Amino acid sequence: xxxxxxxxxxxxxxxxxxxxxxxxxxxxxxxxxxxxxxxxxxxxxxxxxxxxxxxxxxxxxxxxxxxxxxxxxxxxxxxxxxxxxxxxxxxxxxxxxxxxxxxxxxxxxxxxxxxxxxxxxxxxxxxxxxxxxxxxxxxxxxxxxxxxxxxxxxxxxxxxxxxxxxxxxxxxxxxxxxxxxxxxxxxxxx
Amino acid sequence: xxxxxxxxxxxxxxxxxxxxxxxxxxxxxxxxxxxxxxxxxxxxxxxxxxxxxxxxxxxxxxxxxxxxxxxxxxxxxxxxxxxxxxxxxxxxxxxxxxxxxxxxxxxxxxxxxxxxxxxxxxxxxxxxxxxxxxxxxxxxxxxxxxxxxxxxxxxxxxxxxxxxxxxx
Numbered sequence: 001x002x003x004x005x006x007x008x009x010x011x012x013x014x015x016x017x018x019x020x021x022x023x024x025x026x027x028x029x030x031x032x033x034x035x036x037x038x039x040x041x042x043x044x045x046x047x048x049x050x051x052x053x054x055x056x057x058x059x060x061x062x063x064x065x066x067x068x069x070x071x072x073x074x075x076x077x078x079x080x081x082x083x084x085x086x087x088x089x090x091x092x093x094x095x096x097x098x099x100x101x102x103x104x105x106x107x108x109x110x111x112x113x114x115x116x117x118x119x120x121x122x123x124x125x126x127x128x129x130x131x132x133x134x135x136x137x138x139x140x141x142x143x144x145x146x147x148x149x150x151x152x153x154x155x156x157x158x159x160x161x162x163x164x165x166x167x168x169x170x171x172x173x174x175x176x177x178x179x180x181x182x183x184x185x186x187x188x189x190x
Numbered sequence: 191x192x193x194x195x196x197x198x199x200x201x202x203x204x205x206x207x208x209x210x211x212x213x214x215x216x217x218x219x220x221x222x223x224x225x226x227x228x229x230x231x232x233x234x235x236x237x238x239x240x241x242x243x244x245x246x247x248x249x250x251x252x253x254x255x256x257x258x259x260x261x262x263x264x265x266x267x268x269x270x271x272x273x274x275x276x277x278x279x280x281x282x283x284x285x286x287x288x289x290x291x292x293x294x295x296x297x298x299x300x301x302x303x304x305x306x307x308x309x310x311x312x313x314x315x316x317x318x319x320x321x322x323x324x325x326x327x328x329x330x331x332x333x334x335x336x337x338x339x340x341x342x343x344x345x346x347x348x349x350x351x352x353x354x355x356x357x358x
Contacts, residue, residue, distance in 0.1 A: 005328060005336060012242040012339040015298035016305060025312030028323075040296050047289035049250065049282045050332055081274070083326045 006084050010051060014044065030087045038090055039099045045077060045086070046104050053079040053086060056101070059111035061119040065145045069093045071121050075101070092121050100126040118143035137166070150175070205264065208277050219264050219276040226283035227255040233290045238299050242339050247286065249335045254279070273329045 007024040010031070018041045021032035033041050045053045058076040069091040077086050092098060100123040101108045113132040116122050120141040123129060131138070135155075140147050153166040205215045216222060230251050237244040254271060261267045264276045273279060316322060 005332070009246075009332070009336050009339070011309070012336070013246050015241070015243065015293075016301045016307065017298045019307055021308040021310070023310035023312055025310075025314065027312065027314070027316060037298070040292075040298065043292060044289060047285040047292075049286050050246070050335070052282065052285075081278075082328060085323055 006051070006082065006086075010086075013048070013050075014041070018044075028085060028087055030089060032089045032091075035090050035092060035096060035098055038088070039101060039104075041088060042075065042077075042101050042104055045088075050082075051079060051084075051086075052081040053077040053084075054105075055080060056105035056108050056111070057085075059101075059108055059115055061115045061121060061143070063119065063143065063145045067091070069096070071096075071119050073098060073115060073121060094120055097122050097124045099124055102127060117141070120144065208275055210275075210277070213275075213277045213281070216277055216280060219280060220258055220262070220267065222280055223258045223267075223276065223283065224255065226280065226287065227251050227258065230283060230287055230290065231255070233287060233294075236294045237290070241299055242342075243293070245342055246335050246339055247290070249338050250331050251286075253331050253334070271329070271331065273331070 004024060007022070007029050011019075011022060018033055018037040019031060020034060021030075023030040031041070045051050055078040056075060057078050058074075060074050060076075062072045062074065064070055064072065071092045071094075073090045073092055075088040075090075077088065079085070090098065098112075098121060100112055102112065109128060110132060112123055112126060113128070113130060116126075116129055117131045117133055118141055134142060140152070142151075150169060150171065152169060154169045155164050155166045157163075158165045205217075208215055231248065234244055234247050234251070237247075254273075257270050258267055261270060267279075268274070268276060271279070273282075
């Protein structure tokens with residue numbers, strides 16, 4: 001119920017340049033913006049008296065391979081003062097660089113590293129952009145839709161060389177894809 | 191019991207603690223608030239007058255300033271505004287000042303000619319077993335600020351009608 005009021009208020013007060021699309025729903029309010037205005041928008045949301053979102057819950061990305069700007073980086077924010085949540089979304093492609101929000105939300109450091117590691121969306125002037133979840137020599141960005149589920153290399157301990165080596169993957173069984181239209185067994189005669 | 195009844199007006203003057211970690215008690219909160227709000231009202235003049243931001247800030251800052259000027263006691267201020275403790279109000283006022291400074295620097299005012307914005311009102315019902323996020327009650331002056339904003343925007347023809355996107 002109060003989602004409506006906060007939504008209307010942010011609609012009236014946010015500078016129109018910053019907002020590309022807004023959605024109000026019981027599932028969560030959403031704000032789409034351009035990557036130029038991301039830092040400014042988040043700064044506004046953090047500092048303004050009536051939208052005090054001081055906590056960033058999560059920064060994640062989504063890959064839509066069919067779109068031109070294929071990634072969407074989503075900032076989930078929480079206002080502890082008014083108990084309201086808001087999602088800010090940005091679309092980016094592989095070469096877009098996003099401004100880091102670490103100076104506003106210190107917890108964003110790890111989230112941005114993760115977005116970089118999993119998707120390849122990097123940040124300009126980020127204080128510490130390293131890989132965070134993948135292996136040390138890993139090439140590629142795992143959560144993109146074009147990296148297969150089992151990856152390209154497998155690691156094993158090689159006794160003659162006395163170290164762990166990575167080799168191209170060898171699966172003994174080919175990938176099985178289950179697509180049952182009904183949970184019951186398929187019957188050809190019906 | 192009589193001692194407390196006599197001493198209560200005097201006791202209300204000193205605040206022991208805010209109850210929030212990291213937020214110290216400010217003994218002269220009223221003066222600090224009045225100075226911050228007057229500074230805010232001065233700074234906001236740099237923003238163009240049509241903007242919703244300026245109207246909102248002016249409206250609630252003026253309201254808070256009048257309340258602070260009328261009431262002598264921090265407890266009375268807190269009760270009347272209903273917006274949390276005076277130390278929190280001070281923090282909010284300081285952040286708002288910072289924000290105004292940054293907004294003036296970035297200067298995002300004005301609507302570009304080919305502006306189109308899609309406002310989706312998604313009223314799809316959430317299944318009953320999913321816990322809904324219900325925000326708590328908002329302070330009263332939020333509603334009054336919101337009303338003022340909407341009145342003002344209804345006088346001038348709005349750039350976009352909500353619920354539909356305006357194709358150029």
